[in-house]
Amino acid sequence: MTNSKPKGVRFPRPLALLVWAYILWNLLPVVSAMAFSFNASRSRSEWHGFSTQWWSGTPLSLFDNEEYTSALTHSLELAAMTTVLSTVLGTLLALAVTRIRGIGRRPVNFILMIPIVTPELILAVGLYLSLTFIMVWPFSAIELGTTAQVVGQVTYTVGFVVVIIRGRIAVLGDGLEAAARDLGAGPIAALVLVLFRLLLPAVLVGAMISFAFSIDNFVITQYLSADSSTVSIPMYLYENARGGNATPALNALATVLVLSTLVVVALASLMYRWATRRESVESHITSTVALSA
Amino acid sequence: MAKRLAGRKILRLSSAPDADAAYPRGFWHALGAPGVAWFALWVLVPAYTIVAVSMGYVSDSMLPVPEWDPRYWNLETLSAVVREMAPGGIFAKVLMNTVTYVLGALVLCVLIGYPVAYYIAKQAGRWKVLLIVLLTIPFWTSYLMRMLAWIGLLSTDGYTNRLLMSIGILDEPYGWLEGHSFVVVISLAYGYLPYFILPLLASLDRIDDRLIDAGKDLGLSSVQTFIRVILPLSKAPLIAASTVAILPMCGDFYTTNLMSGSPATAMIGNQIQVLAQGGPQQNVGASLALLLQLALILLLSYYLYSSSKATKAVAA
Numbered sequence: 001m002t003n004s005k006p007k008g009v010r011f012p013r014p015l016a017l018l019v020w021a022y023i024l025w026n027l028l029p030v031v032s033a034m035a036f037s038f039n040a041s042r043s044r045s046e047w048h049g050f051s052t053q054w055w056s057g058t059p060l061s062l063f064d065n066e067e068y069t070s071a072l073t074h075s076l077e078l079a080a081m082t083t084v085l086s087t088v089l090g091t092l093l094a095l096a097v098t099r100i101r102g103i104g105r106r107p108v109n110f111i112l113m114i115p116i117v118t119p120e121l122i123l124a125v126g127l128y129l130s131l132t133f134i135m136v137w138p139f140s141a142i143e144l145g146t147t148a149q150v151v152g153q154v155t156y157t158v159g160f161v162v163v164i165i166r167g168r169i170a171v172l173g174d175g176l177e178a179a180a181r182d183l184g185a186g187p188i189a190a191l192v193l194v195l196f197r198l199l200l201p202a203v204l205v206g207a208m209i210s211f212a213f214s215i216d217n218f219v220i221t222q223y224l225s226a227d228s229s230t231v232s233i234p235m236y237l238y239e240n241a242r243g244g245n246a247t248p249a250l251n252a253l254a255t256v257l258v259l260s261t262l263v264v265v266a267l268a269s270l271m272y273r274w275a276t277r278r279e280s281v282e283s284h285i286t287s288t289v290a291l292s293a
Numbered sequence: 294m295a296k297r298l299a300g301r302k303i304l305r306l307s308s309a310p311d312a313d314a315a316y317p318r319g320f321w322h323a324l325g326a327p328g329v330a331w332f333a334l335w336v337l338v339p340a341y342t343i344v345a346v347s348m349g350y351v352s353d354s355m356l357p358v359p360e361w362d363p364r365y366w367n368l369e370t371l372s373a374v375v376r377e378m379a380p381g382g383i384f385a386k387v388l389m390n391t392v393t394y395v396l397g398a399l400v401l402c403v404l405i406g407y408p409v410a411y412y413i414a415k416q417a418g419r420w421k422v423l424l425i426v427l428l429t430i431p432f433w434t435s436y437l438m439r440m441l442a443w444i445g446l447l448s449t450d451g452y453t454n455r456l457l458m459s460i461g462i463l464d465e466p467y468g469w470l471e472g473h474s475f476v477v478v479i480s481l482a483y484g485y486l487p488y489f490i491l492p493l494l495a496s497l498d499r500i501d502d503r504l505i506d507a508g509k510d511l512g513l514s515s516v517q518t519f520i521r522v523i524l525p526l527s528k529a530p531l532i533a534a535s536t537v538a539i540l541p542m543c544g545d546f547y548t549t550n551l552m553s554g555s556p557a558t559a560m561i562g563n564q565i566q567v568l569a570q571g572g573p574q575q576n577v578g579a580s581l582a583l584l585l586q587l588a589l590i591l592l593l594s595y596y597l598y599s600s601s602k603a604t605k606a607v608a609a
Contacts (some may be wrong), residue, residue, distance in 0.1 A: 015412045019424065022409050026431040026439075026487070032452075033442035045451040090330045096325025108325060111332045114340075117593055118586065119544020125569045125582045126339025132571075133359050138334065155335040158328065166448050168555050187316050216435045218547065223570065237437045241444055241551055242470070251445075254438045265433045 030258065037062075037252035044248055054248040062252040070229065071236040072256065075215055077145065078232060082127035082153040082214040089154065090161025091199070097162065098169045108236040116159045124223035127152050129222070145226035152220035157213045161206035168202035169195075201275030212261045233257045307579075343586075346579035347371055357576040374580040384564065384581070391561040394478050394549075395542045401482035402489040402538055405584065410490050411527075412495040415505075425494070432487040439484060440551045444470065447552075472555030480552040481542055489538040496530035529603045536596045543585060560587060 037055065041048035056063040063069065097108050111199055115123055131148055136199040142148050176198065196203075218234035225235065237254055240246045345359035348366035352358050360366055377384045394597055413424045431439065446453050447469035454466040500523070508518040546562035561581060568578030 008348070014351075015408055015416070018405075019409050019412050019417075022405060022486075023427045023484075027427070029442035029446055030431075030434055030438060033438065033445055036445060043450075044446045045448045046545070089331055092324045093328035095442065096321050096328070099321040104322060104325075111329065111336065114332075114336050117540060117589075119562075119589070121544035121546065121565060122343070122582050122586050123336075123339070125565060125578065126343045127335065128570065129359075129575070129579060130339040130342040133342060133346065134338070139338075151335055152533060155331070158331070162328075212433060218437060219544075223566075234435060234437050237435075237441055241397055241437070241441050242554060251441070252473055254435070257435050258438050259434065261428065261433050265429075287571060 006100060027252060033251050034255045034258070037248050037255050039248045042247055043270040044246065044251060053127050054252050056256070060247055060249055062249045062256070068253055069252065070260060071231050071233050074146075075233040075257075078149055078221065079211050079214040080159060081150045081221050083149065083207050083210045085113065086154045086157040086161050087203060090158045090206055090210075091165055091203050094162045094165035095195075098166055112159050112162055114159075115156050116163075117147060120217075120219040121223075122158065123156060124152065124220045127155070127172065127220070143226065144224055145230045148224040148226075149230065149232075152224045153214045153217050156217065156220055157210045160213065161210055164206045164209060165199060165202045168199055172198055201272055205268045205272050207262045212264050215257060215261055215264075324419070326401055340586075343579045343582050346576055347583045351573070351576065357572045357573065357579075370576045371580045371583070374577060374584065383421060384561075386557075387559050387561050387564050390544065390558060391475070394474070394481055394558075395539060397478040398481035398485065398542060399535055399538060401479065402486055405482070405530065406486055406490045406493060406534070407527070410494040410497055411523075414494050415500075415502075428487065428490060428494070432491060436484055437547070437551075440480065440548065443480070443483075444551065447476075470552060470554065472553045472557055474553075474558055477549045477553050477558050480548050481545065484545075484548055485538045485542055488541070492537050493530050493534035496533065498528065500526050529600060532596060532599055535578045536592065539592065540589060543589060 016253075036044050036047070038050050038052060039048055039054070040051040054061050059065065061068075093108070093112065097105065097112070098109065127148070131142055131144065134140065142151060172195070177190045177195050180194040181187065185193065216234060217232075218238060221232050222235045222238070225231065231239075232252060234257065237250065237257070240250055342359065345361050346357060347370060348368065349360040349370075350358050350367055367451040374384065376382060379385060409428075413421060413428070417424050445451055448454075449466045449468060453469065454463065458466070494524045504526070505518060505522055508522040509515075513521060544562050544565075546560060546566045549558045549560055549563065565578050565581045565585070568574045569582060570578075
């Protein structure tokens with residue numbers, strides 16, 4: 001980058017080797033598991049040559065077996081609903097928490113952080129118990145299954161959307177909006193035509209992150225599921241990972257999961273870079289790290 | 294013209310320093326209302342339900358009944374659960390497992406994650422961006438896929454056993470996935486290292502290089518600079534990254550189920566997961582969840598306290 005000279009204390013080469021070993025340790029197993037979805041035999045641990053039989057064309061393949069296709073469609077369904085809801089709620093909340101002065105700001109910030117710092121299992125248990133024990137609307141109206149799963153996923157995801165969008169509002173400041181008003185725009189026009197327009201990249205990134213979180217979510221989705229029709233991809237992987245019955249089609253299912261998340265996140269980060277291309281390189285690195293942390 | 298501009302400026306100064314005066318009163322509160330209502334319904338009420346079920350009663354038909362009124366809360370279940378966590382109790386084993394596994398995994402996270410994050414933040418030079426991208430890939434790869442991948446490699450006829458047998462370390466296949474604590478600890482570390490490394494990398498990156506140069510200019514050797522300058526500056530980032538990794542590890546039940554599958558390696562998450570989902574012992578499950586959450590709140594408070602102390606020390 002601007003300064004490519006190594007900084008700080010010089011360490012011997014082994015440190016660089018450790019870094020690369022760590023990265024390979026993380027990437028190679030996943031690549032090999034993806035490769036096994038193309039195995040010519042039933043084994044998921046011994047390679048017998050290349051074949052696409054576990055992807056499509058045979059009754060047990062990913063795209064032809066009802067168990068897999070139902071998990072795929074259910075996951076996509078959940079992700080679509082979660083993305084829309086948590087993006088809308090997250091955008092409104094992000095605007096509110098950055099602009100509310102005085103009373104209300106601290107409690108809202110506090111409540112937003114709860115799902116981020118609570119283990120998912122505890123969120124899931126709380127939602128499960130309140131949906132089964134409380135007989136008052138809206139708790140009584142929501143049955144375990146798709147609706148409950150969306151509620152759980154949105155609750156888990158909104159906080160992260162707010163963090164992303166709030167960061168962007170802070171960078172933009174309120175100068176541009178004030179300028180728009182000085183030029184004659186009404187407050188709502190300034191908000192929609194200027195601020196929201198400038199926030200759009202961050203809102204889309206927030207949407208993509210919600211999608212990725214929803215597709216990958218396991219604990220909440222499993223806890224709030226009802227029957228076999230509400231099994232998502234991660235739930236199916238969990239239930240069959242150790243079973244002797246699983247075929248390489250399971251690896252194909254996992255491959256779809258991994259690739260869809262990675263593609264969406266890569267698109268989000270490229271789009272964000274493109275939308276903020278006139279800003280400094282340094283802020284790109286910070287945003288990449290912040291996005292993932 | 295000048296007069297109008299000047300007037301405008303005075304207007305600005307006299308109104309609120311933010312540019313919000315133009316919006317109707319309560320506008321921003323109204324925008325936030327749906328989200329706040331959502332969180333109240335699906336975060337606060339569920340949290341209260343956990344308490345109510347934990348402090349509730351068991352009906353004549355042996356089903357748990359939550360107690361919503363704090364005046365009638367019943368602490369028996371909670372205190373029984375605490376007693377059973379003492380040595381010899383039925384929860385002693387899972388508590389011990391949870392503490393040792395989480396601490397063991399945390400030690401591995403520090404030993405592996407700190408050098409990796411430090412190198413990428415300060416030494417990687419032109420490789421930095423590429424390395425950060427490569428680090429974010431496992432972060433965004435489904436956790437279950439990362440475990441699934443190792444289940445294939447560690448199975449009895451998998452490539453780990455074959456490799457170790459071909460170079461003569463093992464004589465016969467080893468049952469890696471058959472209930473070993475050390476496999477669970479390594480798996481937890483492996484699973485949560487991406488969550489540990491990225492925040493650590495972000496904060497190590499912000500350590501001012503001039504401080505390191507100053508140490509060297511004042512005659513410290515590389516090792517001394519590391520011990521007396523870099524390590525003290527890494528303390529707060531390490532505490533933050535450890536908190537990020539500990540929180541989800543404490544609620545984990547799937548890693549040990551997938552990588553060991555044996556009840557002997559069960560963690561507190563396994564116990565909560567089984568008990569809270571229906572059946573006559575939901576109040577016990579809710580009590581365990583409540584105790585875990587209280588322990589984590591203590592941990593978080595310590596973290597917030599130590600980070601605010603660090604901020605004050607920097608400001609002073």
